[in-house]
Amino acid sequence: MFTDRTFIVTGGGSGIGRAIALALGAAGACVVVTGRTPEKLDETVALLGEQGADGIAVPTDVRDPGAVDALVEAAVHHYGAVHGLVNNAAGNFVAPGIDLSPNGWKAVVDIVLNGSFYCTRAVARQMRNQGTGGSILSVIASYAWHGHPGTVHSAAAKAGVLAMTRTLAVELAPLGIRLNCIAPGPTETKGAGAALWADDTARAHVLSSVPAGRFADPTEVADASLFVLGDRASYMTGECLTLDGGQWLGKQVYGQ
Numbered sequence: 307m308f309t310d311r312t313f314i315v316t317g318g319g320s321g322i323g324r325a326i327a328l329a330l331g332a333a334g335a336c337v338v339v340t341g342r343t344p345e346k347l348d349e350t351v352a353l354l355g356e357q358g359a360d361g362i363a364v365p366t367d368v369r370d371p372g373a374v375d376a377l378v379e380a381a382v383h384h385y386g387a388v389h390g391l392v393n394n395a396a397g398n399f400v401a402p403g404i405d406l407s408p409n410g411w412k413a414v415v416d417i418v419l420n421g422s423f424y425c426t427r428a429v430a431r432q433m434r435n436q437g438t439g440g441s442i443l444s445v446i447a448s449y450a451w452h453g454h455p456g457t458v459h460s461a462a463a464k465a466g467v468l469a470m471t472r473t474l475a476v477e478l479a480p481l482g483i484r485l486n487c488i489a490p491g492p493t494e495t496k497g498a499g500a501a502l503w504a505d506d507t508a509r510a511h512v513l514s515s516v517p518a519g520r521f522a523d524p525t526e527v528a529d530a531s532l533f534v535l536g537d538r539a540s541y542m543t544g545e546c547l548t549l550d551g552g553q554w555l556g557k558q559v560y561g562q
């Protein structure tokens with residue numbers, strides 16, 4: 307389903323982004339992985355190579371719109387076209403909003419919201435030039451709609467990405483470009499572990515909020531991502547697929 311198609315995956319050097327990149331590669335796609343740390347991207351490209359897939363690393367800071375345009379140019383230069391984008395890059399940490407510095411707010415909003423817009427804009431322009439249509443997936447979190455104490459920067463930015471997705475899904479549908487989100491629940495990655503559940507107490511607290519009683523594995527998020535990105539979801543746009551072990555629905559008084 308993904309053969310002869312090229313996808314850009316931001317934050318493709320680790321965690322969920324790497325899992326999506328590897329799943330796309332296994333499904334036949336050419337994969338352009340990007341992020342700030344070249345070594346992590348090179349590791350993903352090596353793993354793609356081990357599974358017989360084609361990928362390149364283009365280190366980019368998604369907060370820089372000029373660098374994002376250059377990223378898309380590099381992808382087109384190498385593979386001839388771009389058919390998909392995964393907005394996965396993010397930053398996060400736990401801090402009460404009242405104590406958050408303007409720069410702390412900006413650090414997260416710049417990566418998550420502004421970076422996703424710059425990437426979406428650049429890729430959509432390329433798809434318009436190609437006349438091919440395409441598929442854009444953004445990784446958000448359910449606190450985009452229910453909020454979450456301690457992560458006001460990330461919750462607000464993810465909410466912005468959801469609104470961006472719904473808005474551009476309508477604007478770009480006539481061009482054959484679909485935009486959707488996925489909202490994973492707590493997923494076992496080093497980045498999220500360090501940022502959000504760094505000690506055993508915090509980890510147990512997060513786990514106790516998940517009715518399914520476990521963290522997600524990044525490959526589960528990748529499987530759902532491929533469904534949304536691919537042709538089996540060809541009439542789906544402006545939507546968000548939640549896979550969180552029941553976490554956000556589980557905030558009830560009675561029950562388990």
Ligand SMILES: CCCCCCCCC/C=C/C(=O)SCCNC(=O)CCNC(=O)[C@H](O)C(C)(C)COP(=O)(O)OP(=O)(O)OC[C@H]1O[C@@H](n2cnc3c(N)ncnc32)[C@H](O)[C@@H]1OP(=O)(O)O
Nearest residue numbers: 396397398399401407409410413447491492497498501502
């Ligand atoms: C719980 C839910 C579970 C349950 C819910 C489960 C759903 C989870 C959904 C989402 C999960 C994720 O996103 S997990 C993704 C986690 N991955 C990452 O975070 C990887 C990338 N992270 C980063 O690069 C950094 O952590 C980040 C700070 C965001 C950006 O780095 P930069 O180098 O650009 O920024 P810095 O210069 O270090 O810092 C910028 C400002 O931020 C402030 N800052 C940095 N860390 C801070 C901290 N811990 N507390 C206060 N303030 C902080 C600094 O003091 C600076 O402000 P001044 O001092 O004023 O200058």
Ligand SMILES: NC(=O)C1=CN([C@@H]2O[C@H](COP(=O)(O)OP(=O)(O)OC[C@H]3O[C@@H](n4cnc5c(N)ncnc54)[C@H](OP(=O)(O)O)[C@@H]3O)[C@@H](O)[C@H]2O)C=CC1
Nearest residue numbers: 317320321322341342343367368395396492493495497498
């Ligand atoms: N794990 C979880 O529980 C959940 C995660 N998510 C979302 O899933 C996505 C992946 O998170 P996860 O894999 O857990 O965490 P990671 O920390 O592993 O992934 C974040 C990635 O973003 C990249 N990144 C950060 N800043 C920038 C930047 N300025 N420019 C380019 N790339 C950048 C990082 O690479 P580098 O630092 O090298 O630039 C890293 O590869 C995020 O969008 C996150 O919000 C959503 C719900 C739950």
